[in-house]
Amino acid sequence: MSVSGLFLIVFLAVHLVANIFLLVSPDAFNISAHFMGTNPIIQIMQPLLGAGFLLHIIYSFIIQLQNWKSRPVKYNKVDQKESSTWASRNMIWLGLVVFGFLTIHVINFFWVVKFGHMEHVIIDGVKMEDSYTLVVSLFTDGVLGYVYSSIYIISFIALGLHLHHALWSAFQTIGFSNDAWRKRLTVVGDIYAIVIAAGFTIIPLYFLLF
């Protein structure tokens, strides 16, 4: 969970940087998307990323089932409000929301870009896919645009909560933590979670409002 999780944490940062160009200009985002679609390192990383997601998701279910099995008779009354965070206790459910989102997200964009029909634009003499229009039309297409925007924004909140218990927890599992580093890593992890959740949320919000 920890190693695949850290890998996915790095991926999210790369993804957000590429997406932020949506707010700059259509050309900037198209160049960014074209770079991501053609850069050889990104192409090598793409199947690895898929494997990372699969590993993280499948392994999470295996250990979750073991965990449920280890307490056959449940408590009648449990009060953990003060002893642990809500997010840390519900990682599997938050993860499931993110997984559901991931499926929709792959169908919305990845699938269309890879296998669907794309319009093309020419920027500085280079012909490339018009990824900007694909993204913007999803969020601004009437009622459906509102539906998709809401799904995306709710999922980003779930992702943010998932990330709240991600960074320190991953380092703890690989043994890189003590009483001092726990505080540092928790703060860094929380800042990261807010930046990722807010960063991705701004995009549909921007197209919805402006």
Add this chain to the structure above:
Amino acid sequence: MASKTINIKVKVWRQKDSNTKGNFETYELSDISTDSSFLEMMDVMNENLVEEGKDPVAFDHDCREGICGMCSLFINGHAHGPDTLITTCQLHMRKFTDGQTITIEPWRVGSFPVIKDLMVDRTAYEQIMQSGGFVSINTGGVPDANAIPIPKEDSDEAMDAASCIGCGACVATCKNSSAMLFVAAKVSQLALLPQGKIEGAKRAKNMIAKMDELGFGNCSNTGACEMECPKGISLAHIARLNREFLVANVKG
């Protein structure tokens, strides 16, 4: 200070033995002194039950001064009740209010089967210890004091880990019934000292393998164990256990 008395309802888990299905019974207790300890309240409850000709509630207890680790009980959703850094025998009735219903359950862990009522079988912990929680020593004369110099910080931290009394509150609290905090404390207290280095590589591996074999869950770092631990064992020990485990596996 004048002592107060309260009337309470106690909702207790009753179970004949490990093969029988249990259920809750509710008993009413009146004039319980707020100065009495929780286990004294349990004693009063049992005396009442004996007087009524009923079977008294079985529960674990021994030293009643917070050092033996025998008392357990999951009280109102908390291991060892609603207070921090204490065992159940150190919990007092002043933490409860007049008219309150107190729910008392045994540790609910698959690897700790109920023996009777609130008593659970914690021999799984002994089995984990037997798989690696020891050091090899040479027989012969007593070693000279200070023959092996140990940094103060290390001996302090080893002592902190060694304060684990093996009560099982960490497993009982953990949403995954993971025994990681217990194993971490037992590994840490030896891993930090030169005397523990001999079996160092094998210890973490063997104890974790035993823990998994006995059906304890996996650690998801919620940190609830640390908060409910009567001895305040830090999660930093779990990080050390994970390091030891990783190193042992890399070395092979």
